[in-house]
Amino acid sequence: MIGPDPAPARRRRGRLRLVPLTVSVTVALALLCCVGGAAAFMLTSLGGAKDPTMTLAGDACGQGAPLAPDAAAMPRMETFGPSQLRNAAVIIAVGRQLRVPPRGWVIAVATAIQESRLSNLPYLGAGNDHDSLGLFQQRPSQGWGTPAQVRDPAYAARKFYERLVRVKGWESLPLTDAAQRVQRSAFPNAYAKHEPAATDIVNRLANGAARAIGAAVNPRCATATEITASGWTLPVHAKVGSGFRTADRPTHNGVDLIVDRFTEIHAAASGRVLVARCDPDHQGRRNCDVDGYPGKGGCGWFVDILHAGGVITRYCHMVQAPFVRPGQLVRAGDVIGKVGTSGNSSGPHLHFEVHLNGIRAWAGGIDPVPFMRDRGVPLGGAA
Template sequence: MGSVPETASPLRRGRLLRIAAALSVLLALIGYVVVQYVTGGGAPRCTVRTAAGEGSTYELSAEQAANAATISAVGTTRGMPERAVTIALATALQESGLHNIKHGDRDSLGLFQQRPSKGWGTAGQILDPVYASGKFYEHLAEVPGYSRLPLTVAAQRVQRSGFPQAYAKHEPDATLLAAALTGRATRALTCDPGKGDKAGDPSKVRAELVRAFGPEVLPKAGAPGRTGAPPPREVSVPVRSAIGTDGGGAAQRGWELAHWAVARADGLRIDEVSYAGRVWSAKESGKGWRAAGATSAETGARGSGGNSDTDSHKASGADSRTGEVRIHLAR
């Protein structure tokens, strides 16, 4: 009879240790999933759909939604049309999955995988979504007739990618996102933010609004507006004029600001957003944009999309006007 070589025991022990480690990781993962299921937790998610609430939908994480909202806001603030925003979003979806990543091919970084060595800016600048978005639009604006070109061609003129056709698969999702985030599609974006325990900071919300939309987004100190100062946990954003070059009017401006606030709700601890007689609430995010003052039963019967676009102007309650977007922060 042969004997087991002495070298087999350490090998067996190593194999058993690897198996045990793998099982520990698996059990920890199962435990996490069970806890999230039982407690109703999970990663914050956002959903964008067509204005009518029917047809295509697209789901993305809170981080992705926040980055997409920044890309859109920077574009429209520069006077770029919705088509430019669609091109930018499709590019970022392909290059980074709308994640502000700190790695990539060679020295590529950020949402658009821009390279410091190719003159896109410093690493710190490129990792700033506002700066990176601005640089993308700066180069896109230099492409003759970009709005009439196929999306893959326009994106490739900016990016010089080794896989230019890859942008095409993101065009449907980018189109949905752009329609919502530029405000053309009303009540089209809703998010289910995480249940954090931190209070929202109005000064941070104002700072982020200015970074994305520029200083004109907020009224100057002492400018006339709503009677009385807003409550300490509220930020009121006036809706004064159209943005971009598509001529959408003040209502489109309002829905862009409202959708931006919802997309940033998780990170900025925004609890409620109201505009044009419609309210989005973090606590009732599954109901989407309900009519202001509507009961839960009425909202459920109507659905998140409402009966028609005129609902937002007929609804009673706060913000039946289209003159401002009101952002309420978590306490």
């Protein structure tokens, strides 16, 4: 493990079931995706003669993206250079060949960011955790392969995926839990902070795949109850009513999702509950067990959840006390409460907010519509 985090703990020796993998073929990641966007590019000679040549195309929602074999520009990313992105491309290509769903690509890339900053590390003396090597800091002494093998990016990625897919329910686990089941790190929470960067890398290199549902190798935009490869899902399946900071409601810090009373509300992503309580009205009263009305003030019964990367989601106007408590860890899709009309509300709906940089106050709020669309879960069902 490289960087400020201490080295990972010893990993358990285990017998691995090998899955045949050919990495000399052309791997075309012309995937379906969810948002229009970047130019196409091509990666070749990814670290050796046995590495795959990958043709990667730009975004095109809901349709097969065209290949562009004559494009040569790597995407620009402030944090990672061309060699690091080539290693990420190998990880994605191997996952694709093994038919691992895109959620696995995000987990694998995030793990490699934590372990090596996506660099194929040699033996670094005292900087190594014992005999850890390569992208994933795999240890030959712990059954991962020979030193030469674990420094082959394609081989190392394959070994990671083989262990990942044996983890029961890995696709629905928070990323840091899934990665830890494979890596057995002494610092199991270290992986979570890299989920946003890994999601961005997968989206850029694999045609928006992190915005697609995690259960498909040829992905599509997610619908209600499905979780995207980046780990997001719809809080409710509903029409969008009042929007974010509109001209007639400039202080409206979220969007209203119009849906029936008692509809279940789902955590939009895995995270930790920050707040779950009754929000007082303008008079300081905590009377959330009765229907609210316009001008009353307050969120009524509400929940705030902190997600990877300092993102916070807020769920207001619940019909009764939330089903979760502060400090509780939740998974994407967990039911956290039911829709109501408590607080400053004129009828049953879910008021849904997204905040960045861990700021729960008004200043941290952003428009949830493009945010959720970019994660493959468009609010209101529209791409």
